[in-house]
Amino acid sequence: MSAAPRETSWSGQKGAFLALLGPPLGWFLLFFAAPLAVVWAYSFGTNVGAAEIAISGTFANYARALEPLYLGILAKSVGIAALATLICLLLGFPVALAISFAAPQARIWLLIGIMLPFWTNLLIRTYALIAVLRDEGLVNTALASLADALGLPFAPLRMINTNVAVIVGLVYVHLPFMVLPIYAALDRMDRTLIEASLDLGAGHLRTMFAIVIPLAAPGIAAGLLLTLVPALGSYLAPDLLGGPNSQMIANVIERQFKRANDWPFGAALSFMLVYLTFLILALRPLLARKGAGA
């Protein structure tokens, strides 16, 4: 009995605590915090010649990043990411619900089905989508042979290199980030509450909106966040699937670091994105509270 408090007290085991914390903390500092700090410092820098950057403490890069041109691109990126997130929610919620109500044996397989594409390289998945969506791709070929069989005229649908393709790509890539947290929330839900609701005369629809969705709200909030943040910074989908109109902020950032050779401005734009992400994170408790209150 008297041994129990000693076992759980970390204050008495500082050495063990530090030994356990040390590696991940060191990893975090060395590979995340330090490089990010360097980029942050660059964002207050000035180009000196072609290969050097002086950290002059200037705010000129941020002033330029706040020009309407770049704010517009940022706003458009938020819009595209938000739309993709919304579609992920509309698709992901029923999927998560179906999985959580499936037989335990089937559940494993359905979850693997959600995860499987996720284990494939992002680049490969994006190229696969190109093969599906291109003018002479799978969808158009299938539609063409269908139209042929029915004797109808057919013009290939223009899907690749449009904003629609970018949204499709973002939804495809980020769907697991939405499904999994919602599934986790639904899985923990007390099923008897649903039965009670139905017994007391509420219809299925009302049960869904009055019981299931509020209980799943923390999962939905997590899913929204996990989808929105990476979608906001996505680079490959607009680059490979998009058209001349599909420029997102990450594409502009990439060009500053490469073609434009303007690292300070690229760093400032990157940190605009980071600040925006912080803002979204700060909004999260608000979102969760609203969800809980509903």
Add this chain to the structure above:
Amino acid sequence: MAMHANGIECGTRSGRRGTRIGRRSFLSAMGLSAIGLSLAGCGRRSDAERLNFYTWDTYIGETTLADFRAATGIEVRASYFATNDELFAKLKAGNPGYDVIVPSNEFVTRMVEANMLLPLDLAAIPNLANILPEFAEPPYDPPPRHSVPYTWLVLGIGYRKSRVVEPPDSWKWLFDSELYRGRIALTSESADLIRLGAKYLGHSLNAVSPEIARQVEQMLARQKPAIKRFHDDDGQDMLLAGDVDLVLETNGDIAQVMREDPDIDFVVPREGSLLNADTLCIPKGAPRPELAHRFINFLLDAEAGRHIAETILYPTPNGAAKALMPPEFAANPVIFPTGVGMERSEWGTWQGPEQQRMFEEAVTRIRAA
């Protein structure tokens, strides 16, 4: 050895169907794997004579590196970059051990300005005499010389013959016309795009003022609904796949896909275009500069140059190599274009970071419009 074999394999592959990977296209998508490759290339050390060659993918003769090894006993380890920016960014932080690099002409100027290249000892490169006179004293690299030309290229319009009314021999069809709406791909290289727009409007490539850039920007913003994509130097693949019918590309990239599809052709527009050269240079901090000079000299050899050009299908500035080629190859109008467009073409010159920034912003605005 692994890297060595890899280089050879890539050279062979470019000839086969299905792997028509232009030197600029493949690695740009596979940026990460490129870093992995080049790290692997630098990781191993040995006492044997070795040389680190940092170049474009599929940009050397099938057996060139093996031939060099047979002739000198020096093993060349090749690693690859996809864009000049990648090369520049990598060397910006200090040379990680490369002996020979292959920057394009305007980057030679930039790298000399940034003090990143060693001046060449021309006495150690006797094969420089093989270079054609028009490439012997290039404007981008005034003496003391820091580069020797390896290949040259010209931008033009690659097109699908069965899908155009007539050969699109003017930039108009890309920049200023509704005729091929939705079937056009332009380059995402901002400096090339804005300068070629200026060329179409009748200005010199190297005299693009902010006003002219503004005019080009307005023209391209107007043209945007007709443009399907700003490609990342994979325009030849889009053309081959049938995604577009007209594409702004280099002659060498189009020549590579013409081997697979006879319905594709290439034209240098009559207003003139932009000439580029890829060059061999020795970066500052190269571990083995003497061996690097020997390797450069070997690449400028007539027989080696012929073999390289016949593999990669990029025009060579090597007159002696050209003389060894079968006449049908040397007369190939895509690899060695001629005509009024060529006569009006110019070398681009690097005019500083402010201008680069102006071009970049113009393209960002066009894409955001």
